[in-house]
Amino acid sequence: MAKLYFRHGTVSSAKTLNLLAVAHNYRSQGKQVVLIKPALDDRFGSEVIRSRVGIEQAADLKVLADTQMDRRNFEGVSCILVDEAQFCSAAVIDQLREISIDLNIPVICYGLRADFRTELFEGSRRLFELADSIEEVKTTCAFCNRKAITNLKHVGGVATLAGPAVDLGAEEKYFPACYACYKEQHAQGRVRQAA
Numbered sequence: 001m002a003k004l005y006f007r008h009g010t011v012s013s014a015k016t017l018n019l020l021a022v023a024h025n026y027r028s029q030g031k032q033v034v035l036i037k038p039a040l041d042d043r044f045g046s047e048v049i050r051s052r053v054g055i056e057q058a059a060d061l062k063v064l065a066d067t068q069m070d071r072r073n074f075e076g077v078s079c080i081l082v083d084e085a086q087f088c089s090a091a092v093i094d095q096l097r098e099i100s101i102d103l104n105i106p107v108i109c110y111g112l113r114a115d116f117r118t119e120l121f122e123g124s125r126r127l128f129e130l131a132d133s134i135e136e137v138k139t140t141c142a143f144c145n146r147k148a149i150t151n152l153k154h155v156g157g158v159a160t161l162a163g164p165a166v167d168l169g170a171e172e173k174y175f176p177a178c179y180a181c182y183k184e185q186h187a188q189g190r191v192r193q194a195a
Helices: 015-028 090-102 122-130 179-188
Strands: 004-008 033-038 048-050 056-058 061-063 079-082 107-111 133-136 150-155 174-177
Touching: 004 015, 004 090, 004 122, 015 033, 015 048, 015 056, 015 079, 015 107, 079 090, 090 107, 090 122, 107 122, 150 179, 174 179
Parallel strands: 004 107, 004 133, 033 061, 033 079, 079 107
Antiparallel strands: 048 056, 150 174
16 A cells, blocks of 8 residues: 655755655656645746755646545556645645555655744644654754754844744745754844854
């Protein structure tokens, strides 16, 4: 039986780069993959899954919270890869779970665990509840050498907890941080620039 995987990490932990490498490996073996992304993630274009290192591929399917996936789209597919899975609704994650079982296709979801307030995203929560395999994609804190576990949001060089939970951005807005540095940056009310 195929599995549902959740590979989570903080911002800047190379999750999308990993996803694109997995897609490349399948395709280099002549196997078909489907690349899925949430429709709301338009940071690098609405049709593209792009790593911050510049590698990109077209998304095959964009999903909304109420998307009903047509299983015919997955005939002959060897693997389904989902980028920014934290932005998927629980209903979409439920469908991916069923597809992995009913169609015997591995589904590998990549995404953040929690938002900049350290609260789980809906899609991440559902993946923690349903995934057969949960793996952490690790990176170090931007301020020290400890493992990053939080996503520190800053606006104008100041650490903040303000704004909606879904507030799209990249290096211009978010830093990976260990919890000690996350707390320190909020206590100081500023963000030191990462080395």
